[in-house]
Structure formats: structure tokens, C-alpha cells
Amino acid sequence: MRKLWPRIVRIYWDPWLNIPVIKPRQEEIDLFHVLKLSEPGDARPAFRGDLERLKEALKYDLGDLKLYDKYINGKVTLLNKVPHWDLMYEVVVSGNVIGQLYYDPFREKWRFRLTHQGAYIAVQLGVVDTITSAPPFHADRVISSNYSSSARQVVVLDTRGNIRAISEVRENNSLVIVKTFHERTLPIETSEKTASMELVVSRNVEGLISLEEKSTRFLYRLSKKYNLKPVVSYSGGKDSLVALDLACRVFGGVELVFNDTGLELPETLRNIEEVSVYYNLRAHYASAGDIFWKAVEIFGPPGKDYRWCCKVAKLTPIAKLTKMLWPSGALNIVGQRAYESLDRAKSPLVWRNKWVSHMLSTTPIQYWGQLACWLYIFRYRLPYNKLYEEGFDRLGCYLCPSSALAEYREIERLYPDLWLKWWHVLESWRERLKQPREWSKLGLWRWLTPATAKKRITAQLENYQINWQREYVDRLAGSKVNTYPVKVHREESKLTVEFNNRVVPEYSVEMLLDNLEKIGFSVNRRGGEIEISRENLYIVIRDNILEAQIQSTTCFEDFVDVIKNIYRLRACVLCGSCVVWSPRGSIKLTLSGPQLMSKLGENSKSTFIEVCPVSDQLVEKIVISLILGDYKAFKRKSRRKPVVITTTSS
Numbered sequence: 001m002r003k004l005w006p007r008i009v010r011i012y013w014d015p016w017l018n019i020p021v022i023k024p025r026q027e028e029i030d031l032f033h034v035l036k037l038s039e040p041g042d043a044r045p046a047f048r049g050d051l052e053r054l055k056e057a058l059k060y061d062l063g064d065l066k067l068y069d070k071y072i073n074g075k076v077t078l079l080n081k082v083p084h085w086d087l088m089y090e091v092v093v094s095g096n097v098i099g100q101l102y103y104d105p106f107r108e109k110w111r112f113r114l115t116h117q118g119a120y121i122a123v124q125l126g127v128v129d130t131i132t133s134a135p136p137f138h139a140d141r142v143i144s145s146n147y148s149s150s151a152r153q154v155v156v157l158d159t160r161g162n163i164r165a166i167s168e169v170r171e172n173n174s175l176v177i178v179k180t181f182h183e184r185t186l187p188i189e190t191s192e193k194t195a196s197m198e199l200v201v202s203r204n205v206e207g208l209i210s211l212e213e214k215s216t217r218f219l220y221r222l223s224k225k226y227n228l229k230p231v232v233s234y235s236g237g238k239d240s241l242v243a244l245d246l247a248c249r250v251f252g253g254v255e256l257v258f259n260d261t262g263l264e265l266p267e268t269l270r271n272i273e274e275v276s277v278y279y280n281l282r283a284h285y286a287s288a289g290d291i292f293w294k295a296v297e298i299f300g301p302p303g304k305d306y307r308w309c310c311k312v313a314k315l316t317p318i319a320k321l322t323k324m325l326w327p328s329g330a331l332n333i334v335g336q337r338a339y340e341s342l343d344r345a346k347s348p349l350v351w352r353n354k355w356v357s358h359m360l361s362t363t364p365i366q367y368w369g370q371l372a373c374w375l376y377i378f379r380y381r382l383p384y385n386k387l388y389e390e391g392f393d394r395l396g397c398y399l400c401p402s403s404a405l406a407e408y409r410e411i412e413r414l415y416p417d418l419w420l421k422w423w424h425v426l427e428s429w430r431e432r433l434k435q436p437r438e439w440s441k442l443g444l445w446r447w448l449t450p451a452t453a454k455k456r457i458t459a460q461l462e463n464y465q466i467n468w469q470r471e472y473v474d475r476l477a478g479s480k481v482n483t484y485p486v487k488v489h490r491e492e493s494k495l496t497v498e499f500n501n502r503v504v505p506e507y508s509v510e511m512l513l514d515n516l517e518k519i520g521f522s523v524n525r526r527g528g529e530i531e532i533s534r535e536n537l538y539i540v541i542r543d544n545i546l547e548a549q550i551q552s553t554t555c556f557e558d559f560v561d562v563i564k565n566i567y568r569l570r571a572c573v574l575c576g577s578c579v580v581w582s583p584r585g586s587i588k589l590t591l592s593g594p595q596l597m598s599k600l601g602e603n604s605k606s607t608f609i610e611v612c613p614v615s616d617q618l619v620e621k622i623v624i625s626l627i628l629g630d631y632k633a634f635k636r637k638s639r640r641k642p643v644v645i646t647t648t649s650s
Contacts, residue, residue: 006345007338009041009369010034011078013095015190019076019200020092022372023207033095033188035078042339043080043092044370045197049391049410050079054091054101057112063151066127071098074194078371081393085456087404096121096187103406105442106460110406112153113179117187119155119163129154137164137180147175201379208376212246215364219250219333222350222362228331230254231322231359234275234283236268236385237395239335239365241275242373245382246364247333248279254333257321260287261313263397265415271385278383284325286317293425295573299618300429300475304401306448308617312575313397315355319580322359329358336363339370355581390414398422401446408443432478433471436464448621449631468631472622481571481618485626495548495559497627503541504530508569511595515565518596519605521558534558553638560624560639564615567623569593571614581611606640 012021012032020043024032037043046054054077058068071093078092079101088102091112098118104111114122122128129151133143135158143156149169156165156177166179201208223230230251232244235258247254256279258272276283292313296302302309322330338345350362365373377384385395390410394403398411399422412419426440438461439445447454450466458464476484477500487498504512509530513523516532524531530541536551537558550556572593579587579594583604588595600608609615620634628636 004342005040005339007367008039009037009043009339009371011037011041011043011369011371013188013190014203015095015188016193017195017199017203018094018190018193019195019203020078020371021207022204022369022375023210025206035092035095036097036185037080037090037092038082040339040345041080042337042370043078043090044393045374046077046079046091047389047391049389050089050101051077053110053391054112057101057110060109061112061151061153062122062128063149064127067122067125070125070127071121071192075192076195076197076200085453087393087406090115091118094187094190094192098122098187103404103409105405105457108409114153114155114166116163116181116184119166119181121187123155123157123163130157131155131167131175132157132159132161133164134159137177139177139180141177142174143167143177144175146173148173197378201375204372204375205379208372208379211368211372212249212376215246215368216250218349219247219362219364223251223331226331226360228329228360229326230333231257231326231330232333233257233259233335234272235259235335235396236264236271236275237335238370238373238377238384238388239337241335241382241384242365242368242376243333243335243363244275244279245376245380248281253279254281255325256281256283257318257332258283258285259314259318260285261309261317261397262288262290262292263313263399265387265395265398265411265418267387268385268395271383274383284321286321288313288317291573291575295575295613296425297480298571298573299613300433300479301426301445302401303446303448304453305451306401306617306621308613309397309400311577311611311613311616312573316575316577316580319356320576322356323580327358329360332356332359332361334361334363335365337368337370337373338366405443429478433474435471436461438464469626469629472626472631475622479571481567483567483570485623488627488629493550495550495627497546497548499544499546502544503546504566505570508592511590511592512565512569515569515594515596516562518599519561519565519608521562532562557638557640560619561609563623563627564609564612564619567619568612568614571618573613575613577611577613578608582608610640 012024013035014021014032021032055065055068058065075093079089080092082088082090084102086103086105088100090097091099091101096117097115098121099112099114101110101112123130129149131143131154133156137156147169152169154167154169154175155163156167158164163184164181165177167175168178169175230247232247232254234240234244234256256276272283292309295312299308336344349366350360353361387395392410398418426445430439442457444454444457450468458466473484483499483501485497486500489496513525517523520534522533528542532539537555538549539562540547548559550559569592574589576589579589586596586598586600588597625631625633
């Protein structure tokens, strides 16, 4: 099968020193082994917190720590993140992937499962239980109906003593095969020496110098080409720390920008201060304040497929700050790497983000692996965020829906007060959405739609049914918006939508009509009726009924624009995104929502509508889905292309 990743990380293993090498000399390559890792192979060193989890998992699944004591302790250990329904790493010791360390959300425990190489090593060391069985070997086969062992994991051998499978002791003492081995690769041989990270760094100096020189040359050429002020977007993470250090080596001094979403962990905030002092740099804070906590009462919890939080807490504050400080633009240096995601793997080295298009962005570490980043940090003793030592794999908003349950567990352990604050919000919304406790406990809130990953978890739960339409209605009903479609009738070109409440509250009628007129609609108020029209579109609103004559798919998008303008006056969270990205002076932000001060051209009209998180997320993902009866409605072919923000909008 063709690999999905356009580029992968190649890590070599020195069998004599028993350490990883990021870039060996040409004459040494044949002497080293290439680690066989799952793509993209972006392994990192295991820290103290990681090793504690590994020991916890080994004790739970193998019954003791013999494998750790005899084979792992004191050796360089790498972790390679692989796809899993929560969090899983391949564990590399002595050049071999000996097993997978993974979090079991149902048992709320870290677990460990041996690979064939790991099982071979464990059997040779005599640190794992074995059982001999005749074929067939397949998953879910019961090897023994009454097996007693202090270990939960047992290696299955065939009658010739070959390792064929891994079995697990269930609660009823039955022994069941959970994994079979079709490819039975033997472990590579190494000296099995213990080694320090200092030795790893010293052995990799040449490779690090090569990467460093390539990155600094790139930044230097870029600065000469564009002649823009260098600015580093620093997140408190390792990648942006390396990017910052490289930038300082090239430019001597840069300005630092940190996006404080109001959801950062205390250790991250401390690291920002530490780094700015270490480099003697001025740090600019793009602060979102408490807007997330206000907005969550409108939108409900964010999701992987419902990212309203990024716009209100990240993009808008950053755009406000950078437009104020560098209205003519700047060279924005970020710590982005190709191996973080497929999207980033396809990213060019220089780009403009449509939300901050006046900033020219680049990354000097696009093709650096995690191991190289960490060795660089260790070599120069850079002030990295100490949360990594606890085993954190990623840093950022502590309640990010892209996080794994294993990461939430660590947040709860280290920062119980912060987690409790979020837990109270989740539980409040769970009750409003009439969901069982698993919705909060198993992180089902992380998806708005009935996504495959969500179904994978709910399939393990008895009597749990995903009813997206009911959830969407309950989300709108539980929100401060409290306006949702209760009945939809379509007959040829006529669409009638009945809402639970008056469609347009009296206090917002005049502002709505004025705004619609300024973006190209004809409007009229006749008694208790509101008439809105455009070419091939005619809408009448009476109290809680909205009737629309829609003659084409293009007109349907005009209909959607009307719905968006109605909802944004009900649900405005005062984030200011419309003001930031629309022509200066064209919008006045009021407590009732945005008020247009002048007519907008076609591009500015699209910007005004689409930059709003109420329009882009709440209406597109929830309201329109309910009207069309399709939770994928936001992917409809007729939907207008995402707006492109230009520097002339400010």
C-alpha cells in the first residue's frame, strides 16, 4: 500500500553505542540500522513522565517490572506516536519497537502490548508468561477457558516454540487472543549498553550543525528577499523554541508574539516569561481574555469538527495585535513541521494565512523531526517548557477538542482547579443536551457530527444512540440563542421553516433590515411582516414563520446569508472578527451585534458574513443542517468558496 505521508522521518540506530542517529556520515550508513517505525516516524525521546506511564502499563499488563528492569532501564527510549482512538506510541529500545504504549479510556489506564520483537525479547529474558497452543491463531479465539496468572498478557507459542500471538486474560479468567503476528521479524542485535542523553547529543552534533546551517541560510535569504521585520510566533512549545533560537542566530534580535487564548496552562505562561528574559526580547501578548467562557454559552463546547474557538480566541486577537503593530506586514517565523499533520506536510515553506494576510509566514524547521528538535534544545540548553517532562506530547489550549483523553487525565492530575472549571461547563451542557455521563467522561463532546471516531467509542457503550438532529436542537435550545427550526416543509421552490421563537426579535428588526440592505438585499416592513428579496429570492417573515421562494441553488446561498445575519444579531459574542477583517469604519460593534455603517462591495460583503464564527460555525454546522436534514450540509457543493481576506480589508 502506498504511504500517505509525502515525507517521512528517517532515524538510524548505532548498534554499538546503542543510541539513535539523525544523520550519519555517508560512510557510516551501512553500519547502522534504520528504525522501522509507523509513518511518518516522528519519534521523540521518552521523558520522566513517559517512563512512569510505561512502568504503570507494564505492571498492569505483564504483572511486574521485570522487562523494564532487565531491558529498558537506563537505555535511550524513543516514543513514536501512531493512530489510535485515543493515544498510542510505539516504544523503541535498543533499536527495536518492543511494544505499543496506549491509553485505554474505558479502564482509564495506560496499557502495553508487546510486538513480535518485544515478545521475542521478553521470552528470551524469561520475563513474560507463555502458553503453547496448536493452530488456528486468530483474534478472539479462546485459548483457555480457565487461566490463572498475575499477568494480563500472555505470549502464545506454537508447538515448535515460535511466537504466534498475544493473548489477554479476561475478567472471567478466559485467555483470548487479541493480536496475531503475520510478519514475525526478529529483533536487531545491539550492544544493549545504557546511554545518557549527553552521549546522544554529542554523537549527533554533525547532523544538528547540518540542519542548523540549512535553516539559518534559508532565513537569511528570505530576509534579503522581502526586507520585512522578523517576528516569531512563540507558543511555549518545543518547535517554536527551536524556530526562535534559529531566528535569533540570524537576526540577532526579533520581537516575540504570544497568543494568550485564556486557556493556557500556568507552566506555559511561565515559560513565555522565561524565554523572553533568556533572549532579552520584547514579548507582545495577543490576549483573548475570557471570551471563550462567554462564547461557550452561545456555541456550546467546541469540537474537532466545530472549531469556533480558534476564531474567537486565536485568530481574531492575533489579527488585532499584528495589524496594530505591523500594519505594513512582517516576516512571521513559526515552529511548524511537516510531520505534525498531513496538511502541514503539504504546506509550502512560505505562505500567507488568509486571516492575517499582511504577515508573510515561514518555518525554518519544516523538515526537522522531533528528535532533531529535542537534541538541538539539549545541545544549547534552551529553556523548554517543563510540561514536556510530565509526558505532554503537545501544548496549547488545555481543553482543546483535538486532545486525547489521556492528555485530559494529565491536566486533571496537575491542574485540578482548571480542569474542574471546564468539567462544570461540560456537565452543564451534558444536562442541556440530555446526554449520559459518558458524553463528558469519554470525551464525546469533542465531535459535533456523528463522526467515525465518535461512533467507534459509542459502539462500546450499551444503549447509546447518536441522534444528531435532537442534539443540534438541544444545543440551540440550551444556548442563549434559544432559537431553532421545529418544522421544515419543502415544496418545489418554496421552503417554509417554523421556529420555536420569533425569528427576528423586535429590538433587532431595524438593524437587521439596515444591514441586509447594505449588503445588497431589498427589504420592506409591512405591518407584522418582514419582506426580504434579491434576484430569484423572496422571503417573508411572520413572527416565528419564515417562508422563502428559492429559484436556484445560487439563491439558496443568498437565503443562507439572510439566516446568518438573523442569527448573528441574536448570538454575537463581541469577538470583533467582523470589524478586524472588514474595511475600516464600515462596521460598528454594538451590544446587539454588528451594525453596518456603509454599503459593502461584493468581496467586503462576503468577508462581513463569513468571518463571523456565528455564521461560519453555528449557522453552517447546526442551523442549516437542521433545515436541510443533513449534518454534512456545510459541505454542500453550492456553498460559496471560503472568503479570502486581503490586506486591503483593513
